Amino acid sequence: MQAAIQEPLFQRIFTLLTGARSGERAKSLFSFAALFFLLASYYLVKPLRSSQFLKEFDPNLMPVFFLLIALLSFGLTKAFNFFYDRINTYRLIGYTFALMMGLKICFLLSLPKGGKLASLLFYLWAAVYFLLCNAVLWGCINSLYHSESAERCFGFVSIGAAAGGIIGSMVSEWLASSSYTGYSLFISALLMGLSLLFMYRAINVSETASESKKEKKVPSKSPFWTDVLHLWQHRYIRAIATMVFALAVLNTVLEFQGLKLIDSQLSQQQYLVDFQELNQALNRVQKLPGQSLNPEGYQFIRELKHSSDSDKLKTVSAFLKQENVKLSAQKILSDQKNFQNNLESRTRELLSKIYKNQGFIGVFLLFVAARPLYKWIGLRWVMLLLPILFGTVCLAMFFPIELLTLEWMLTSTYALNYSLYRTSKELLYTQTDNEARFKLKPLIEGPIMRLGDVTASVLKLSLMGIMVLFLGQPEARMDQVYLLCALIILVYWLYEAWFVGGRYESLRKASEGPAAESQAETA
Template sequence: MLKRVFQALSGARPGEQLPVLLSFMALLCLLLSYYLVKPLRDSMFLSYYQASDLAYMAIVVTVSSLVVIKFFNHWVGRIPRYRLMSITYAVMMICKLLFLLILPISGRWGTVVFYLWASVYFTLVLSILWGVINTIFSARQAERSFGFVALGATLGNISGAKLSAWLAGSAFKDWALLLSIGAMSAALGLILLAVQIASRDPETARKQSGTAALHVSRGMQDIVSLFGNGYVRGIALMVFTLALISMAVQFQAYGQIDRNTAATVYGEEFAWFDPPGQHFEVIYGLKKLDAAAQQARLKALGRSGNLPTAQIQELSQSFGRYQKQFESRTRKVLSDVYAYQGLLGVFLLVVVARFLFRFVGLRYTVLILPAFYALAAMVLMFPLEIALIQVLLVIGGALNYSLNNATKELLYTPTSEAVRFQLKPLIEGPVMRLGDVTASLLQIGISTALALWLALTEMSQGRLLLALGLLFIAAWMLAIWATGRRYDQAQQADPPRQELDLHA
């Protein structure tokens, strides 16, 4: 009875069900581990820096990601892939343990290092996990079950975000990294068990026996291969443009979340000193300064208001409470957004995904997310309430992390192991980060040189960035349509092709 219910829910046939369930659970644990880290990363960064500084961080993250992925690719083909996966996961868990010890005493520099690491490590470990899952299942098996498998990632998103939000307001707020280590180790154990069980399946064995051996990457061969064929290039362009337009939207949203949260907390902590809120800009701008400069500015503010020494000290204490409350509330706001993204993602994967994969085809399914972002970009060109902006973030994030992610992973199933274990980390890491940095450079250029030259308002700057994003979305839709059509043609062949000839 339970097996029939699970088959109806997951699409997995007898013999596939346990690997499908284990893959689902591995993704759930890995995403749970990440969504304990992500809100902490963002809230800590916004506690010390302005939201506009994210544009500069994206540049450093891109370079760091390329270095890490190139180092990883050096070992692909030299170390057995599952051993390499285990080593990579172990190193990342050790890093989390080190940050658990360092962050409370490191201040601004530790926050920057943590932000860089947290922005790079997850794309690598998630890409490795999906690469293994792509190897376990054939394209036909994936069409039946990847909606359910990807549901594990969405539920991990929800669970991690909810747990992070609870931790932010509890006495256990410093446990996030420790719990993340436990969830990540569980993900590793589950996927290795899935590999062992799936190796007994004849269809998996046929797929692996027909797969070319991994070659050792030398120099820039992997990057040349990435752009050497249209199929993989289409996936890369999708990932690049998605990162670019997501970052453009994030610049708008995070700026408003940052400022509105700061204004609310300021009104609570400084009401005794400044009921009208006329000194808010001074307090809000203190995050740009180091601790000594902050205290000097607070003393100067107190003296300008003719406060006695005791109240100047109280002003400093209020600022300390303001910082802590700002970080906790920002983390909760972001955690709630991620949680609602997950809830909508569950609906998309359970109700929508399998129907689209089997009856509509990937050539149309891959167009849903770029079409939404094109609409969102046009809507965001007009002044909106922050609640509506958050709705756009929830819908865009849900489409991205659930339906679009499952669709993207389906596109990888008929590719070679070289694509899944060497080119895929490049696409999910440096190429994605290149989209971030392109958006960042456009934002910096628009907000500095062009804004001064053309005297653009802040709203006009945002409109120009989103208009440029629409051009990239058009290229994304054209390229991914061709890739999706090629996938559909391969699966409609008789018999379906297990591995595409990417040079044809």
């Protein structure tokens, strides 16, 4: 007690704000910085990933590519696990980060000239690399803390992730409308290198990581599916995996529906700006109000991006002749190119704004709410907040939504997901061992999460095939059934969250019991 009183005022204030006590401050600061730079680097990639995809492809194709993403994620995780049994853990993480930084530079050079193929490869890679890097970085951080200290410090440490998302989104938003828009991946690679540097600093100052630094690996000769079987047999780990799967399903449903609405509303607004002359000419011919959006013209321009470059001029000329509109086909093609670029920039800018605001709200939740909530209501109840919010948003999507309303619905959901919920999920791993943190965790955060994406994708493709193509139902009706299926999965998510939260609290009390008794005997 006397030692605590003699601590400098700055250290006491730091403990009050962060929860980190003597011996925990340095590793908490370095962990904060590692997450900050990793998330900042990712949020330079994330808006670019979506905007590049929407620039070259129809948003309805996203479910098809999500099928590939799950397979790629599983392959990447199995490759990491193969080397995990042969290379020191912390050295392997360094190699992994270095590889991803190199690939960012490769895409920096190939995206401007690669067309659809480069955009597709970039979209697939950007959808899987961060899951592995984030999982192994959090695995390192989990190994540096016990449950009691994690509940005190993880709120502050997670603020690093939220703050990194804010800064990355702000830089991305600025780059999208500046002459330096092509430098996003280069800056992202540099920030990822800083994340790796601070991760190693956190490991070096932590006493709990000393055993892992000296570990000797014995190559495993177990069957290919051993990791999956181990995960399935462990009820506590399986519950975490089930929650991650359900979250991925709901998140993908929200992404599909949200991006579809964003693309629709932004493209209509941009069409009226870039094709004002064409729109007014079509309205005169069809005797429609001059300033209203012409549905035929808008639909034609939207579908024109699917035509090959060699056929576009002929297609535009035929359309103008059919509609009896006397405009230059060459000018329409020039306007269409500007339309695509402007729409990509506006989409990236809006997504960056959503991610930035999500970060601000996330920082507030972690700084103000995290420690009081864990202390007063417990982890079990905190785990229920996100599925309840997801359910509310899904119900709201049954009705027409304005772009601003949609923006804040997505912002609030993402904010809770990437702040309190993610921190709570990481706390669950403090009651596991290193094999769970470094082998099963990447499996959960990668392939199983992407399996949730695949489930949402297959569900949407199936509904589209049955309801729209076979039964002739409108897409709006299909979307409602899609949301209803998501709500059914959400009910099971609530059940698993309730179980795993209660199990964590039981394990935490059991692990603290012997320590408390030992302290009492010493006293």
